[in-house]
Amino acid sequence: MPPLGRAPRTAVTGTALAVLLALVGCDAVRDTSASPKPPRPGRTATAVRLPPLHAGFDYQIGGAYPPAADVRVVSRDRSSPPARGLYNICYVNAFQAQPGERGQWPADLLLRDADGEVVVDRDWNEALLDIRTPDKRRRVAERVGRWIDECADKGFDAVEPDNYDSYTRSEELLTPDDATAFITLLSRHAHARHLAIGQKNTVELAGLRSRTGLDFAVAEECGEYDECGEYAKAFDDRVVVIEYTDSGLRKARSAFGDRLSIVRRDVKVSTPDSPGYVRRTR
Numbered sequence: 001m002p003p004l005g006r007a008p009r010t011a012v013t014g015t016a017l018a019v020l021l022a023l024v025g026c027d028a029v030r031d032t033s034a035s036p037k038p039p040r041p042g043r044t045a046t047a048v049r050l051p052p053l054h055a056g057f058d059y060q061i062g063g064a065y066p067p068a069a070d071v072r073v074v075s076r077d078r079s080s081p082p083a084r085g086l087y088n089i090c091y092v093n094a095f096q097a098q099p100g101e102r103g104q105w106p107a108d109l110l111l112r113d114a115d116g117e118v119v120v121d122r123d124w125n126e127a128l129l130d131i132r133t134p135d136k137r138r139r140v141a142e143r144v145g146r147w148i149d150e151c152a153d154k155g156f157d158a159v160e161p162d163n164y165d166s167y168t169r170s171e172e173l174l175t176p177d178d179a180t181a182f183i184t185l186l187s188r189h190a191h192a193r194h195l196a197i198g199q200k201n202t203v204e205l206a207g208l209r210s211r212t213g214l215d216f217a218v219a220e221e222c223g224e225y226d227e228c229g230e231y232a233k234a235f236d237d238r239v240v241v242i243e244y245t246d247s248g249l250r251k252a253r254s255a256f257g258d259r260l261s262i263v264r265r266d267v268k269v270s271t272p273d274s275p276g277y278v279r280r281t282r
Helices: 014-023 099-103 134-154 164-169 174-191 203-212 228-236 246-256
Strands: 027-031 046-048 056-058 073-077 088-091 126-128 158-162 198-200 217-219 239-243 261-265
Touching: 014 261, 027 088, 027 126, 056 261, 099 126, 126 217, 134 174, 134 203, 158 174, 164 174, 164 198, 174 198, 198 203, 203 228, 228 239, 228 246, 239 246, 246 261
Parallel strands: 027 046, 056 073, 073 088, 088 158, 158 198, 198 217, 217 239, 239 261
Antiparallel strands: none
């Protein structure tokens, strides 16, 4: 989601990394845009179509509209249809409950503090989901998995599970281990439906992508915060970038304009009929 007050970066300690590496695993994924690679021993390669490199991009999670002629990749909310003839990424709020959907979640799957109060992302009034135990991760993943199924059935090429970094807003109730174990479940399900899966933000965990099964990155404001290089290294330049300021766009383009897919959008990610609509690539 567009950041209305960016959460501070949370470093992963050496101990946490060791736990993460022990906990998580993934199916190897074949990049169908390059020469096929044999699966690792004991693993099954699942064919998915990865987003094209350095392609025209539009971020339409606030509402679908006809893409500009230069667009080859578009991200849209799961409630929208994919754009005909383009590479389509399906946005899913996977780690938090939309304000209007909080009541649809079982009460015990909403993260609660020591007083029993639901922990909320105040910027977006979204309740955090409780992924602290294997059983709860499985139950949340089953519900999110149904949304991923809808994305696949509609004809999307990939899925973008948002709020991977919700542990940074969890009052220290969630950990990077919890987030990584959960995203691994989503990766396996997406790959089983022949969808690629993107890492949304959370640059501090980008180095774990080979373990979690994440295929590309969706990075908000990596130009503004000097993070694009870390995503580019971790995902072999398969990164789509959204900047919300002119300065962020200039920084992203000056360093990575010939390598990554970069777009400037308004922070509300609005449609062209809205007064505040912005979409620029230069």
